[in-house]
Amino acid sequence: MKKSDLKKWLFTMTDRELYYKNHPEYYNSLYDSCESKQLDNRKVYVFKFHEQKKKNDLTPLNPKLEIVKHSRYSSIPVHIHDYIELNFVYAGTCKAIVRDKTIPLQCGDVCIMDTNVPHTISEVEDEDIVINILMEKSYFTASMLGQLSSNSIISDFILDAISHDRLHNRFLLFHCQDSEKLIPIVEELLCEFYEPSFCARDIINAYMVLIFAEMLRHFQTDNSKDSTAAHRNSILDILKFIEENYQNCTLQKTATAFNFHPNYLSRLIRKKNGKSFKQLLQEQKLNKASSLLANTSMTIAEILQEVGYQNHGFFNKIFKERYGLSPKEYQLKMNNTKSISQLNKQI
Known part of the structure; x- marks a missing residue:
């Protein structure tokens, strides 16, 4: 046509x-x-x-x-x-x-x-x-x-x-x-x-x-001005900041970086993205952890330190809630998948 x-x-x-x-x-x-x-x-x-x-x-x-x-x-x-x-x-x-x-x-x-x-x-x-x-x-x-x-x-x-x-x-x-x-x-x-x-x-x-x-x-949630600062800095800039600084990112640090009050930033993030700051930060850490488990030989303890988690039990819990497997099970599954793939290529 x-x-x-x-x-x-x-x-x-x-x-x-x-x-x-x-x-x-x-x-x-x-x-x-x-x-x-x-x-x-x-x-x-x-x-x-x-x-x-x-x-x-x-x-x-x-x-x-x-x-x-x-x-x-x-x-x-x-x-x-x-x-x-x-x-x-x-x-x-x-x-x-x-x-x-x-x-x-x-x-x-x-x-x-x-x-x-x-x-x-x-x-x-x-x-x-x-x-x-x-x-x-x-x-x-x-x-x-x-x-x-x-x-x-x-x-x-x-x-x-x-x-x-x-x-x-x-x-x-x-x-x-x-x-x-x-x-x-x-x-x-x-x-x-x-x-x-x-x-x-x-x-x-x-x-x-x-x-x-x-x-x-071209992402932006709408054209309205929540404030002069919000107009200068789209929600995408805030999300990128969280993605790039997830290891030691806090609501206070993010608010300071964009000249917002922490309470205002918290409301803005939930309004524009439907999730809390804590949820976004946790998702970013889990994204990074799953990538390290699948693509590196790092131990789980090393990965916890890399993504900024101190509590091993809590990490296991939220990881399994998202991926349906414990970090160890996920790592084994990814390694087995890669081994089978490499074997198929050799054949």
Whole structure:
């Protein structure tokens, strides 16, 4: 598919969109057959990946990925889903209603929703094009995650989203209006998805990694000014500071580095990232510890000292909670995996 054909297809009103436009009072009774549940004392619908795939799938290329153009003028009830969803504003504007909060979105904005976030998209009219990318949790393979930055906001979000012991109530917002690459990459993705060529599945996965990487480059949670200092220093700068100074990082030291009061910084981090300072610091230490266990011959005692933990028992506990194995079991598993890999290469 050529890009010119793609753009024509995206902006052409479908019969369904024209009907919604001319009948704004129309309610699609099909939603009544969807599963629903009470969440935060309100009724929300539950959208299932296999149902969305069956309804929209034009190309059975990847059973774990679906890409659809949001239907303009449609009235979609507040819902959650069992998949990860990426909403990209390709043209124009729209509004995302997330947990009863209205978030204006414009061309270049991207919003990633975890599975348990009540939301909907509204006010999508003639010149507004929103692309919805639906990803089953199992879409994110180890090899794909390995292509993302190991300690990035996106990779941590995805790892949380595909785990079984999280609340799954997070979303991330990216403002990428200044990106000169994101729209062309998305266009290439759509052309390949709707008119597959040779090796299309691998090409599509590669485009998805590029999209995530470009989003990360332009990361910011919103354009509002929490303070003059907060405007100068994005939350990404704060996260990078924690990543680079995790061994002896404290809330006080971080606050001093960014000229914040510790209490204000604590609230800012939780508001922007959905996690406490303590949680972020612990995750960074565990990320580093797992990397050292897998890729070095250091002893566990040496690794504890390297990442800044003094209590061996506490380290064992939180490590097993995250990885499902004790540090020793994890190290043995990684060493066995490498040994088998090396043996296969020799054979």
